Amino acid sequence: MTQRVLILEDQPFQRGYLANLFGSRGGVQVNACEDVEAAIALCACHSYDLVVSDLLMPGQDGIQFIQALAAQPRPPRLAVASTASRRMMASARLMAESLGLEVLGVVSKPVAAADVEVLLEALAQARPSTDAAPAQAAVLPEPDARQLRQAMVDGSLTAWFQPKKSLQSGRVVAAEALVRWRHPQLGTLTAGSFLPAICRHGLEGELLRMMLEASIKAQARWRRQGFRVPVSINLPPHLLEQSDLPDELLAMTLALGGTPGELCFELMENSTTRHVSDFYAGACRLRMKGFGLAQDDFGQGLSSVHNLVNTPFTEVKIDRALVSGCARDPALHLTLATIIALANQLGLVIVAEGVESDADLAVLRQLGCSQVQGFLISQALPPEEFTCLLDDEAPRADEAAQAALR
Known part of the structure; x- marks a missing residue:
């Protein structure tokens, strides 16, 4: 079963690096974008299993993205990857979960291959989302x-x-x-x-x-x-x-x-x-x-x-x-x-x-x-x-x- 992953990262090198890390895993299809507006547009058009988001970005930041993501009818699961402090990432996680998002993890940059393995394993083990509850x-x-x-x-x-x-x-x-x-x-x-x-x-x-x-x-x-x-x-x-x-x-x-x-x-x-x-x-x-x-x-x-x-x-x-x-x-x-x-x-x-x-x-x-x-x-x-x-x-x-x- 193919897992669809969206990466939101404003830095070109980091964006390509993360796309390669996830894309090299079998059964993973990756899209990547550089700003919040593009990410929201992609989420509206496609059904993603996981979104990996940075926090510190120019213009609209990762917190604003998470708030917009939570407003969607059936939001995907979320992971945070950032250079922000652990406490800031923990706070972002609590905010996301309080909005009803399922957060699979928070990862400090630079992201390692082992971090990606943990996130994909958590995604594989996550209980299936059902359409019944929203309906x-x-x-x-x-x-x-x-x-x-x-x-x-x-x-x-x-x-x-x-x-x-x-x-x-x-x-x-x-x-x-x-x-x-x-x-x-x-x-x-x-x-x-x-x-x-x-x-x-x-x-x-x-x-x-x-x-x-x-x-x-x-x-x-x-x-x-x-x-x-x-x-x-x-x-x-x-x-x-x-x-x-x-x-x-x-x-x-x-x-x-x-x-x-x-x-x-x-x-x-x-x-x-x-x-x-x-x-x-x-x-x-x-x-x-x-x-x-x-x-x-x-x-x-x-x-x-x-x-x-x-x-x-x-x-x-x-x-x-x-x-x-x-x-x-x-x-x-x-x-x-x-x-x-x-x-x-x-x-x-x-x-x-x-x-x-x-x-x-x-x-x-x-x-x-x-x-x-x-x-x-x-x-x-x-x-x-x-x-x-x-x-x-x-x-x-x-x-x-x-x-x-x-």
Whole structure:
């Protein structure tokens, strides 16, 4: 299968050099251009698998190009090759990823043949892009509050579960509950298609209760098959402004036969309380009720070391922006090492999100990360498929007998 690569580089020698490096690989077709306008025009006319862009260019620069690239309906994957500082390239990467682009790597010039091999390997391993998600987002009309509530009641809005694997045992040890909508016309929709509407209509509290109930019921099903699986549930921090929320969540958990110690609420980084006292009060009271508590998306947005140290978290989830590419980016590697060392000193379970390559997985294992989740492990699954995954991973009788003899 031929991979199409576009190179944006204003220096003629560098442009030719990069074109030769990529073009000498079998199955790679290369185009190269010297300015942003030409690159955007080519992307509009052709479907590229990868765009390799410089940052420091006269006229429109690489940052402006990335912004324009992200505005396209189906943008290609991106790599950055520049003489800019590592921190500037890391910042450009975060900007690109926040715009929805998939960044395969950042490379310092002069680019070596080995760098090109790594990028092409990452391109080969990247999960196939699908046309379904953009089409869903384009045709899904804005649901109103009545439609969303009805979907919660009739089970169309439901919880799927993404497994978390231990880096010690290699087995599934926990799961994160993620909402999906089995839409009657559009099929299964991911949260990005409808979660903004849930937020606009003020239904996050109702969604939280629905996800809690679905998680407890799934745990009961798994227990009947011999598995105890802790489940994490997303909780927008602004809901902690409701002072009796911890009491309500505990009462609901006990009434449904759940166990607080097997449930963990992930405090999302994209919202906060109007008064910081509500945040700390709610966090403390959730822990006092026996629930686990995680800082979600650590390393991005509103999350901070201050909160991590001073809130009674039991778990920290490292944002995918710090995980993806850590094997080939020294700055990301150093940042991860610092975060993991701190979290280990605090006695926290450390979960890395967005793990999508064997190389990144190896780095996380070497640095002492506890658990991982991401497409390399598994996508989110309906409860029945998650059960099959647990069955597949269960030790066979002969393995158990051998372990007993050790």
